[in-house]
Amino acid sequence: MAKYKTKGLDCWGKAKELRQRYYQDYKEAHDRGALRWEGGAWSFDCIPQALEGEVHGLTEEPYGASIGANPAMQVRYQEAAEGKWGCANDLCAYLRNYWGSIILNEYAFGGEWPHADFIFQNHICCSHAKWLQVAGEIAGGEIPYFCFDVGVGPYDKIGERQINYVVEQLYDGIEFLEKVTGRKIDDEKLIKRVHNTYDSSCYWAKACEFNQAVPAPLDEKTMFSLYVLGTLEKSSDDVANFYKDLLYPEVKDRVDNQIAAVANEQCRVFGDSQPPWGFLRVYRYLEQYGIVSNANLYTMSLIGWWNINEKGDMVPYPTLEEQGVTLKTREDALRFLVEGELKGKLEWAPFYGATYKNDLTARMVKQWKCDAAIIHLNRGCEGTAQHQMEMKIALQKLGLPVMTFEGNMADQRQFDEARTDRLIDLFVKETLGLKKVA
Amino acid sequence: MEASEILKQFQDVWENRHDYGRDWKKRKGGKVLGYFCTYAPEEVLYAADILPIRILGGHETPSLVTPHMFDMWCPFSRDCLNQGLQGKYDDYMDGLMETNCCLHPRQAFGAWIVNKPYLWSYWYVMPNAVRSPRSKPFLRGELEEFKKAIEEWTGKTITDEDLDRGIDIMNTNRRLMKQVYELRKQDNPPLTGAEAMTMVWASQLMDKREHNELLKQLLEALPNRKLDRDPGIRLMIIGSENDDRPFMEMVEDVLGGTFVIDDHCTGSRYFWDELTPEKDRLQAIANRYCDRIPCPGKDWGMEDISRKRFPHVLQLAKDYRAQGAILVQQKFCDPHELDIPSLRRYLEGNDIPCYFLEFEVTVPIGPFRIRVEAFLEQIKAEELFG
């Protein structure tokens, strides 16, 4: 008999529906007189979405990931990027998917490539600004382009100077948007959108915090499908409500009633970076051995905002209500938005050194009670694969068995599935000494 | 001194950089600070009498690095870290700084300071949006904090006079190297591309005051130097960090081409833009680093998808009458990988034929020779029949 109760998430269907609608809306936007913009998952979507009238965005990374999960499409798109455009095959795999999609004039969700009206991007890793710069070039070169810089330092070094720099750029961005679209930014909408961004980012973190419970209510494979909404449009009412009113109470209920993600949980593993998207079945394999992958800085903080509290624990970043803040003006909205992103998105901390990654990792494995780590050395994304080997050493020093495997989140040509199967098998049975429990 | 002797001295510094570093420390007793990318504000370091040295390639199989940085990181960064792990800098380098550069050296820096925790280390947040008007005041603030950190480290206040001295050392070095480059416009340049770039590498490795003295002598001697060689095809070399002398020598000595100009951060991009002095010294330094010809990683605009570097590269090609360009890229170098397909189209659209090569720690000279030879033949054929 299974150790714990388990069941699927009730809100799963809603998550699926929201994602589908997002890509559909983007495609149909022009038919409805709405604006279309391209940006990144970290692009502060609340700014362009606060333009008057109907606006729809396309975030580059989740779009590239969607293609990554479809092997036939992926190979065609990547070959177009490498063959027709001539780019290196070791660039970000999402980026190559995205460029290939434009080159082939195909939208992965049906029809021709839907050209955007403008680009509103931000930059922290090597690829972001350049990704859409080149995308704009491939698409004809005429597209208005704005990109702001958020690479201003790690969460614990954020002060007024850093916040001012980003806020000032956002004011420039607003001027740019108004100029190229002929529409105004609606401050009421902006304030609401920033509020939603807080809810999405903080409530996702709160849901992830529940994963400290034994048994863990969520496994990473499920979490991947949930955080994605925050990478699409975290400033929308639907997404914010999903995290706050659907997911959060449901995960809380699972903890209260000991509903496990993995019914025979006996080992909790820590992950890092994105998985190879075509290889998610590995989590089902791990389940048979009672292994739940329950914590990963990437999964938890790609959109989730966190704080390090006085005790040194990683805790969800406070919502505006918890801070007792009411946003009244454009200035309020922009400052709080920037402050939340720069201080709360701990996924950005490893951009400033291995020390940050090691430090956060050490806190997480302790708080989330992880017994081992399985690290995907991700050739597809340098941003999330930073300091992985140094992190491996740090985890081993903490006494955790660690296995690594090389792969690529969205380029199956750089992932040897059979070999990875063998490695995981070896790790589970030999190093962890686990036997099948289901 | 004859030009060849001076150029040989530059080569010696490049080949025996650690000996130079140790010797400098013995002679001057000052602190030595390593940096990875050319956004390090060396003006402030010279103001504090610190010797800034760039961590450059060692070109040996990096056998110690894999446990700390796996194979997907650029071979140059792996090579740099490997030298650190080997302890090559242990007896003379006091600190290491990072300048918010691309993700690859960030790995090398991160692992280096974890494994050599006794080093003074500093993360200097050079903004990415150098073409935004907001970057200059931000960088000024960053410089203020950096200056303070350096003062605490050395125990010595940096005055305006000190900064003026630092600025003067740097600007002099830039001006003199540009004058040397100017001579490469001649039909038969008095120095090869390998020699010219070695001069720049030496500048990044040695005390610029000493480098400046050598440059002055070089500028006197070069007009009298006649190289007993046919310059052949005039080439431009463009791309990632490049300190691969054997490759350049192969092209110039064996294949008979000449690199007359480059666009590398180990070449012209390092020194091309001088600093314009103003009363607020830190602001002047900030302006220089935001306005310089950017690394491709920072080359993006605020209104459109234009690049600042491309027209500059084309202008260099025209000014130096390059007949073709070799685009070299360190394997996995994202900033250049992102620009190269566009740059190639841009240059070829402006009648500069291009050839692409991917570099690693050690370059396979044999296969590269065959490829470059074919490229030179293609240019010759075009000259003849085009």
Next chain:
Amino acid sequence: MTVAGIDLGGRNVHVVILKDDKVVAKAAGATGIQKAEAAGKFYDEALQQAGLKRGDVEAVVATGSSGPRVDFANGYIPDAAADARGVNRLAPSARTIIDVGGEEGRAIKINAEGKVQDFAVNEKCAAGTGTFVDTMARALEMPVEEMAKISLQSTTSIPMNAQCAVFGESEVVSLIHQNIKKLDIARAVHDAIAGRVASVTRIVGLEKDIAMIGGVAMNAGFVASLNRELGMDVIVPDDPDYVGALGAAVAASQGVFGEEVKAKVVEKETIEEGK
């Protein structure tokens, strides 16, 4: 008790038969395209040597990259697990194993009981494998054994790019054109691969003793290069290419049959992808 271990790799198959914990027969050969058939063929050959029939063997455990294809085996264990058991039997003091075969170079950290603690494997390419050695020997126009022998006479170290077998080959050709002595080139080849293999080994750490196994361990020139690179001498057990098969046989005698490697039960589920 009579048991068998079968190591079915990408290029070669090795069979070991243990009777009452003693090796009574060994057989090996190329797998060819029909890998499963080759396993059966060499298994029967080994049985014949020992004067046994298939029915006399109580358990068969397979290992190696094509191990799951051995349809007559009772089970399969991953190669590293087999290596660990084999080395623990032959060289109990070993805590680090370097196994360089035709298609893979790997390093394994084990504890005193022969349990795998950490594991690292070379990139998915020929550099750092036996295939690279073979390719370079071909470029030098000599058998691998000859290349191994002459490299030991070299006293000169020449750096060589071993990132890629294709480049490596043309580099060997250009070294020949530069009139570099073949013995020095042979050493350069071994040094270059040893550098790659040592890199992988350093990922798991260089805890003593280090045992080197796999087909390439029989190449004394390579072992000399590896010793130089690591700054210590590795232990090479007898018949280093049979260690995986021996380990599989040991597992069989311990009743460790492993399981199928594939998670076949996974039903195709709709999964939405994230960033």
